[in-house]
Structures are given as C-alpha cells and as structure tokens.
Amino acid sequence: MKKIRFGVVGLGHRGRELAKIAVLLPDVEFAAACDIKPSNWHETQWLSNAPFSEMFPKTDFYESYDEMFDKANLDVVIVETGADIHAEFCVKALCKNINVLSDIPNVANLKEAEDLWKAAEKSSAIISTGANPNYQRFTVLLNEFYKKGLLGKPYCMEAEYIHWYMPKSEDRVHLNENGDWRKLLIPIRYCTHSLGPLLTILEEELRYVSCFGTGNHADTDTNKKDDMMCAQFKTESGVVVRLMRNGRCRADIGHHNYRVFGTEGYMERIERFEKPVIRYNSQKELDTSLKEINGEFMPPEYEDNPDAKGHGGIDYAMLDYFFKAIKNGTGAPISLREGLAMTLPGIYAEESAKRNGEVLRMKYPWDADWTTEI
Numbered sequence: 196m197k198k199i200r201f202g203v204v205g206l207g208h209r210g211r212e213l214a215k216i217a218v219l220l221p222d223v224e225f226a227a228a229c230d231i232k233p234s235n236w237h238e239t240q241w242l243s244n245a246p247f248s249e250m251f252p253k254t255d256f257y258e259s260y261d262e263m264f265d266k267a268n269l270d271v272v273i274v275e276t277g278a279d280i281h282a283e284f285c286v287k288a289l290c291k292n293i294n295v296l297s298d299i300p301n302v303a304n305l306k307e308a309e310d311l312w313k314a315a316e317k318s319s320a321i322i323s324t325g326a327n328p329n330y331q332r333f334t335v336l337l338n339e340f341y342k343k344g345l346l347g348k349p350y351c352m353e354a355e356y357i358h359w360y361m362p363k364s365e366d367r368v369h370l371n372e373n374g375d376w377r378k379l380l381i382p383i384r385y386c387t388h389s390l391g392p393l394l395t396i397l398e399e400e401l402r403y404v405s406c407f408g409t410g411n412h413a414d415t416d417t418n419k420k421d422d423m424m425c426a427q428f429k430t431e432s433g434v435v436v437r438l439m440r441n442g443r444c445r446a447d448i449g450h451h452n453y454r455v456f457g458t459e460g461y462m463e464r465i466e467r468f469e470k471p472v473i474r475y476n477s478q479k480e481l482d483t484s485l486k487e488i489n490g491e492f493m494p495p496e497y498e499d500n501p502d503a504k505g506h507g508g509i510d511y512a513m514l515d516y517f518f519k520a521i522k523n524g525t526g527a528p529i530s531l532r533e534g535l536a537m538t539l540p541g542i543y544a545e546e547s548a549k550r551n552g553e554v555l556r557m558k559y560p561w562d563a564d565w566t567t568e569i
C-alpha cells in the first residue's frame with residue numbers, strides 16, 4: 196500500500212510533537228518539514244534528545260512553504276504555524292488539492308473565514324480541523340449520553356480554560372509567553388478548546404455574544420492584554436453558553452472545565468484543583484444521584500494502545516482519525532464548518548469586548564446574509 200506522504204509547516208513545539216506522533220501510525224511517511232527558523236530542524240529543541248534532522252534523516256527540510264509544495268509531492272500538510280496565521284497556509288494547500296489538518300483556531304478574522312471557506316469548496320482535497328479536545332473522554336461520553344437521551348436537551352452550558360501562568364517562574368513561563376502568538380493572541384480568541392466539545396451536542400450555531408475583559412492586573416510589566424475575558428453566547432433557540440478564558444492570572448490551576456445542564460440530566464468535567472473528574476446524573480436512570488467517572492483526556496477507544504500519546508492520547512486519536520479518513524476517502528473527521536463554528540465566536544467576542552459588551556449577532560460563511568463586516 197502506498198504510504199501517505201505528509202509535511203508539517205511550523206516546527207515549534209506543537210509541530211514537532213505532532214510529527215513524532217504521526218510517524219507511529221501505519222502507512223504514513225514524514226516526507227517534509229518547513230519552518231522559517233532552520234534552528235527548529237537542525238538544533239536540539241525542548242523535549243527532544245536530538246535535532247529533528249538526526250531523528251528524521253529521510254525527511255526533507257524547507258525554509259519556504261512554496262518550495263516544499265513544489266518539490267515534496269505531498270498528500271497531506273499539517274499546519275502548525277502560530278495560532279493567528281493558519282488560514283493562508285491552509286488556503287495554499289487546498290488550492291493545490293493537498294489535504295490539510297489545520298490546528299485551531301482555523302482563522303484570525305472574518306475575511307480569512309470567507310477565503311478559507313471558498314478555497315475548501317473549490318478544492319478536491321479535504322480540510323479537517325485539528326480540534327484535539329473533541330476527542331477527549333469527556334466529549335466522547337457527552338455525545339454518548341446525549342444520544343442515549345440521558346441529558347435531554349441542553350439549555351445552559353459553561354466552559355473555562357484557565358492556563359496556569361506564573362510570571363516569575365522560569366520553567367513555567369513558556370506556556371503563555373514562548374511564542375509571538377502566545378504573547379499577542381487575545382485570550383477569548385483561543386476559545387476553540389472550550390466551545391468545540393460543547394458544540395458537538397448543539398444542533399445549531401452560537402448566534403449572539405456579549406463579552407467583557409478585565410484589563411491588565413496580574414503582571415503589568417510587558418503587554419496590555421486583558422488578563423481574563425468572560426463571554427456569554429446564545430443560540431437562536433435560546434441555549435446559553437458561558438465561557439471564561441485567561442491571558443494571565445496568578446492561579447496555578449488547570450485547565451479545561453465544562454458543565455452541561457440538560458432537561459433530563461447534568462454532566463461536568465472539572466479539574467480545578469484535583470485529578471480531573473467527570474460527573475453526571477440523569478432523570479432517565481433508576482439511580483439519579485451524581486456518578487463519577489475518571490476525567491483524564493484518554494479517549495476510551497485508545498485506552499489499550501501504547502502509542503496513544505500527546506495531551507493524554509487525544510493528539511494520537513486526532514491524527515489516527517485524520518489519516519484513516521484520508522486513506523478511506525471518508526471526508527474530514529472534524530469539518531471546516533465545525534471548525535469555524537468554534538472559531539468565529541471568539542472573533543466576535545473580541546469585538547464585543549472592544550465595544551464594552553455590546554451584543555453582536557454572529558454570522559458564518561454558510562449563512563445567506565454572511566458578511567465580513569461586524
């Protein structure tokens with residue numbers, strides 16, 4: 196069987212991690228890598244024992260994305276450039292009919308959303324959204340319980356993504372500040388990890404948003420981004436979703452929390468101070484008390500797979516689903532539409548915060564009244 200030739204653009208920490216996991220999959224070949232910083236290829240980097248050039252001697256390295264396309268004969272490109280510059284790389288690949296796995300958020304503004312949507316419509320290749328939290332155990336069980344009717348219809352949901360940040364601690368500072376996008380990205384724009392899982396059980400888009408930012412308090416010596424941002428969204432049918440995201444804060448807590456209130460039950464994943472735990476209860480069961488389930492990310496399907504690595508196994512699951520879809524021609528595991536539905540609310544929320552919480556109506560490229568104006 197012909198191997199699927201993949202390339203990675205953006206060899207920061209994330210691009211390197213995904214390449215290392217992708218090579219564990221069958222029938223997949225790491226054909227090419229591209230970064231404008233050659234040191235990411237030729238020098239030993241964080242969490243590696245050797246340079247990538249030594250670890251993958253058969254892989255070709257390019258400093259130019261265009262040159263990689265011209266020479267590497269790729270079937271797939273994995274886009275791992277900074278979080279605010281994915282779309283231009285995805286559009287180029289789609290125009291050349293090369294399949295794409297795009298990290299999230301998919302786009303940085305509404306014009307990019309339009310361009311990417313049009314490029315995907317014209318292309319014979321697929322673009323899949325690299326939303327790894329959609330593979331976590333919580334999302335899998337949420338969908339299972341929802342489909343069984345245990346939760347009924349969700350009417351209120353909340354999520355928070357509080358990334359630890361300790362300004363004065365050398366070993367921990369990197370995660371919020373180690374790349375340009377981490378320094379510059381407005382916190383609420385990184386909403387995809389939170390909204391993605393919740394949107395899998397909503398049969399409609401988020402339509403309205405109001406958002407506020409706190410201003411800069413936790414550490415005033417470098418940039419002026421809001422430390423915390425709080426958004427409330429509503430769907431056309433009236434489902435309310437609340438989201439809190441941090442830029443900086445002094446809480447050494449992690450990470451991803453979710454709560455779902457449904458007409459027949461309740462479900463949550465909480466990891467504020469303890470080992471992450473999923474709890475649920477349902478009026479549809481004989482025992483209606485709150486039950487606990489292990490809340491680690493590892494998707495149940497991959498529990499016995501020793502290769503299932505990366506963010507507790509969800510990176511492996513995401514790559515496995517993606518490459519199987521390419522091999523079997525079954526379409527994107529997480530579509531561009533799903534990706535934009537979890538990405539655009541952050542763009543509108545940022546604008547709402549700039550307008551002191553003004554309620555904005557959100558549009559998507561598949562809407563009849565779509566426009567790139569807000």
Ligand SMILES: NC(=O)c1ccc[n+]([C@@H]2O[C@H](COP(=O)([O-])OP(=O)(O)OC[C@H]3O[C@@H](n4cnc5c(N)ncnc54)[C@H](O)[C@@H]3O)[C@@H](O)[C@H]2O)c1
Binds near residue numbers: 230231278327376
């Ligand atoms: N889903 C997750 O769990 C998760 C976790 C962390 C990061 N991410 C995503 O991964 C992506 C990368 O994150 P990171 O922390 O590795 O970022 P990073 O800034 O460390 O790496 C990005 C790399 O892209 C390269 N680059 C920029 N412009 C380029 C160009 N024109 N051509 C080729 N290379 C170019 C940069 O030189 C850099 O090495 C981001 O989009 C982020 O959202 C996802």
